[in-house]
């Protein structure tokens with residue numbers, strides 16, 4: 370996955386544990402040196418590396434250790450914060466308020482411009498309900514317009530093109546066409562070259578003047594290394610870019626490119642490309658990228674917090690009861706109480722590497738709400754009812770619990786059904802274990 374290279378190196382360096390209770394010049398020296406090498410090997414620009422190391426050092430030596438953290442954790446947090454501060458504090462979206470809004474995609478040949486134009490159209494259509502029009506203006510690269518048409522067909526997005534006609538003229542016609550046909554977003558796939566040359570820049574500038582784009586996005590190949598800064602600055606000088614899209618950050622890509630661009634060009638990275646498929650384009654979140662570069666989500670904190678709050682013996686007891694088919698609502702209630710002590714679900718899920726971003730805030734909030742409701746319902750049961758859930762078949766008991774908890778019958782039934790389903794699953798599992806000739810505890 371993206372960033373692995375940098376992640377692994379940084380992780381290794383941070384694992385050289387700094388176990389003292391304070392950070393000082395002596396005990397962070399080696400770790401800083403490792404971080405420096407990791408960043409340089411990840412092709413991060415030298416100036417960025419120097420800045421980053423100096424910031425980390427300042428903070429580490431000047432700072433105090435937060436309560437409950439050890440020096441090693443503190444250093445990890447500092448590195449994370451400084452990575453994020455260079456990558457940018459917040460996600461930067463697109464300005465698409467004009468009707469229609471023009472997005473001009475520019476970049477060198479092979480950077481992934483055409484692919485990204487299509488991915489972006491697809492993203493805007495699917496996630497933001499936009500009606501995008503792709504415009505093929507790369508009249509020089511053989512097959513470029515056909516490629517765009519093919520991609521558009523796959524995603525069901527219309528492509529406007531006029532063959533080899535002058536791109537500026539085609540762009541004007543595309544805007545008229547969009548106005549007449551209700552397209553709200555026009556994405557221009559402009560011509561790329563192997564290198565920056567004057568003729569190309571003149572043409573792009575002409576296009577910019579005629580179409581007044583809301584966004585001018587430079588697509589750069591995340592694998593090309595140091596050149597990336599020069600290329601970005603050259604395009605920016607002439608066109609006043611509104612943002613950068615860094616592609617090919619899948620596979621073995623050295624994620625250092627994002628750090629270099631963010632710091633050396635001061636332009637916001639708005640999206641990253643992570644594969645050839647049409648859905649492999651993601652908004653750029655500085656915090657997530659810092660997590661990924663560091664390669665550990667917040668997994669350490671998560672485990673530490675979990676270990677502090679979970680009473681291991683109680684877990685073992687619950688497990689045993691589960692496998693013996695004795696799991697009841699009292700056990701479930703205890704488990705929910707444990708979960709509550711670890712922290713809210715949203716916090717937990719955010720700290721899980723890989724999960725972040727895949728589960729929406731809404732889904733988390735919904736799950737959280739359910740857990741609260743279930744807890745309230747169980748609080749209104751007697752311990753006897755929790756130990757013998759089948760008592761709850763009685764309508765009289767149900768009625769009392771509903772009144773006592775102030776929740777609905779539907780919610781109570783949902784709890785009981787979920788509980789039943791879970792119990793059956795555990796029983797099935799236990800049977801399988803037993804068939805295999807062992808029990809869960811090897812006894």
Ligand code: GDP
Pocket residue numbers: 476477478479480481482483484485561616617618619620641642643644645649
């Ligand atoms: P253009 O010349 O800039 O228009 O580049 P293309 O859009 O034709 O892309 C060049 C090649 O890079 C194509 O084979 C794309 O499939 C590939 N490509 C583009 N973006 C990505 C990406 O994010 N990851 C990977 N692995 N390949 C990409």
